[in-house]
Amino acid sequence: MEIFGRPLSAMLSQLLLGLVNGSFYAILSLGLAVIFGLLNVINFAHGALFMLGAVLAWMGLEYLGVNYWVMLFAAPLIVALLGIVIERLFLKRIYKLDHLYGLLLTLGLTLVIEGVLRSFYGVSGLPYSAPEALSGATDLGFMVLPNYRAWVVLASLVVCVGTWYVIERTKLGAYLRAGTENPRLVEAFGVNVPLMVTLTYGFGVALAAFAGVLAAPVIQISPLMGQNLIIVVFAVVVIGGMGSILGSILTGLGLGIIEGFTKVFYPEASSTVVFVIMAIVLLFRPAGLFGKEK
Amino acid sequence: MAVSSSKDVALSIRGLQAWYGESHVLHGVDLDVHSGEVVTLLGRNGAGRTSTLRAILGLTGDRKGSIKIRGYETINLPTYQIAHYGVGYCPEERGIFSSLSCEENLLLPPVLKGMGAGMGLDEIYAMFPNLAERRNSQGTRLSGGEQQMLAVARILRTGANLLLLDEISEGLAPVIVQALAKMIRMLKQKGYTVVMVEQNFRFAAPLADRFYVMEHGRIVEHFAAAQLEDRMPVLKELLGV
Ligand SMILES: Nc1ncnc2c1ncn2[C@@H]1O[C@H](COP(=O)(O)OP(=O)(O)OP(=O)(O)O)[C@@H](O)[C@H]1O
Ligand SMILES: [Mg+2]
DSSP, X not given: OEETTEEHHHHHHHXXXXXXXXXXXXXXXXXXXXXHHHHOOOOTTHHHHHHHHHHHHHHIXXXXXXXXXXXXXXXXXXXXXXXXXXXXXXXXXXXXXXXXXXXXXXXXXXXXXXXXXXXXXXXXXBOXXXXXXXXXXXXXXXXXXXXXXXXXXXXXXXXHHHHHHHHHHSXXXXXXXXHHHOHHHHHHTTOOHHHHHHHHHHHHHHHHHHHHHHHGGGSOBOTTHHHHHHHHHHHHHHHHOTTXXXXXXXHHHHHHHHHHHHXXXXXXXXXXXXXXXXXXXXXXXXXXXXXXXX | OOSXXXXXXXXXXXXXXXXXXXXXXXXXXEEEEETTOEEEEEESTTSSHHHHHHHHTTOSSOEEEEEEETTEEOTTSOHHXXXXXXXXXXXXXXXXXXXXXXXXXXXXXXXXXXXXXXXOHHHHHHHOHHHHHTTTSBGGGSOHHHHXXXXXXXXXXXXXXXXEEESTTTTOOHHHHHHHHHHHHHHHHTTOEEEEEOSOHHHHTTTOSEEEEEETTEEEEXXXXXXXXXXXXXHHHXXXX
């Protein structure tokens, strides 16, 4: 079967690839949105912490023989702890300053994290294979579905929807939303906002590390792997609009799919299509598709 | 002082100074509020009344002096701990959250540790039926009057018994102002301690037990309700009412 002169199976497999990339975009831009909302910091270190998640997964297996499933929980936890230290040590000093300082500080942290790992592991890829339970593929009749890719999409969706639910539908989320609007007043009501800020940063970067572990078997693990991705993710955030939870999830997935289809119809544009969309969105809706005009 | 000193002191402020960055806005405020009293802070625009309430909660910049809440010194505490001494704050700008529904706004301030039970949700909805009706609306979609009720109502749930209310009658229709006056009387009956900042002298006058007048970041006058008649000429001069 063909659609617009392309075989359906090719379309479907690009769609899946697009969804996989979109899942990473969604988790990463979700974390950025949560962090930006409460901390007012554009976390440039997000890409490096995503990479750290993947490298930790590799290190766990290489040095300690700890498998993928354990690292899927352990790596985000370790990165969350690192994030908590970063927030307590550095970020808390710059909240009152312009966004630029947060961007510069987290860019600096990115260079440090990437530099340290580069001096140990160089820049060539570290091998990591999918866990046995998820290797192989399932023949669905109309297409062959690689199990690991399906798992990535499923796990990302569960994490994104879970995060959305907690933020939009629970008491904890109400504190977070209120704290995003007016942290001083929430604090005056007796909520320990400084602690909430620290934990939110920890949670946001844990999401990045979770995406990193998910990506480990399908991406070249290297200290620089976060760099390319984070640029696209920032474009996703600009398109979706900073600060909207649902917006960042939908935009992430949507742009992944658009990228996938572009690969089928006009491969030359597949790496630039996101930026073209960003330019168009900025022209017509400067606050982003889901952002509120201020 | 009209109130006997044997009553508990709910709030005692001595030599309070406060800054916003470099600008020095409170220059040594002294103020006492006894348990169960309604005290009104009067003053012209910019006199420092809002800043006094904010300073109690640590919402200004630097502070100096002493702020005792039921005898506990709180001047060195971080903002999030101060509420737990039983303070409920209703800010001048109301502070209704737009990303929260009416009911989420109402339920937001946590129930304070170590304080008695506050009002139940049913009790609050009985007192403000409008809020019950609009419980699922976005907080900032409520009318000005409803938002004001919400801003006051949400601190009644927490068990706070020292209420700091900043210009709650400002810009509201007479019916709503009357409802708020009724609420203050009811709160007083229940034993709440209230510090109100008011521009609307006619709203505050029949409610308050005592008055403080501020000017340029200092208390310049203070008197009990019984002395109000005698002090009217002075007040007129200070406030231009
Ligand atoms: N965030 C701020 N930064 C700098 N100065 C401020 C700030 N808020 C208030 N001020 C200044 O502090 C002084 C006292 O203001 P405050 O808001 O306490 O007055 P107020 O008595 O509540 O008057 P009103 O509410 O009628 O304006 C004013 O001179 C005001 O300009
Ligand atoms: Mg004021």
